[in-house]
Amino acid sequence: MEGVYDSDLVNRYSVNETSLSAIGCTSQSEAHRRGHRAILSNAKDGTVSFGVGLDGYIPLPAEIIGVADPFRAGKQNGGRVSAVNNLNIMPDRAVDNDDGTFKTGRNPTDRGKQGVKRTDDRCRGASSVTGRSSKHA
Known part of the structure; x- marks a missing residue:
């Protein structure tokens, strides 16, 4: 079991414990990365609608993108x-x-x-x- 936290989110929302099952996880650092990724993907609570340019880039679900708002x-x-x-x-x-x-x-x-x-x-x-x-x- 690997504990992961983000101090900014703890200050904002207090402690919110969640457990993950990481199938095929073989190291502590991989467990830490997966937990950190879960925190990042859930911490960004805003949604945006946008169109794509000529490059046609469409991000995958839960992918973190930069938005000029x-x-x-x-x-x-x-x-x-x-x-x-x-x-x-x-x-x-x-x-x-x-x-x-x-x-x-x-x-x-x-x-x-x-x-x-x-x-x-x-x-x-x-x-x-x-x-x-x-x-x-």
């Missing part, structure tokens, strides 16, 4: 490119990132921790991002 993040995390002129990019809204970078695209083969899709920086050749100057443009 402006209401949860408190800022706009996405947009579209409205014009490109040589090495200049004009987005459809203001670029207001904390680190001052402009990122675009997603590489479906590049997986981060726990299967979360990472943003791929494909604007290495861009010299500037011009146009929108205010948050409400």
Whole structure:
């Protein structure tokens, strides 16, 4: 028997004991991983509806994905490119990132921790991002 807990969830919900049967589990570390995965998949209690792009990526049930939700993040995390002129990019809204970078695209083969899709920086050749100057443009 292997005990697994998440201190943030214990503070939020108190202790909620659950037991799992892991058929074919041969090590303590595997039992710990399976318990941690059960905690993670049940801790994320939000649901989202979304459409897929041209890549057609559809996540599997209980797969953890990153979602750019402006209401949860408190800022706009996405947009579209409205014009490109040589090495200049004009987005459809203001670029207001904390680190001052402009990122675009997603590489479906590049997986981060726990299967979360990472943003791929494909604007290495861009010299500037011009146009929108205010948050409400």
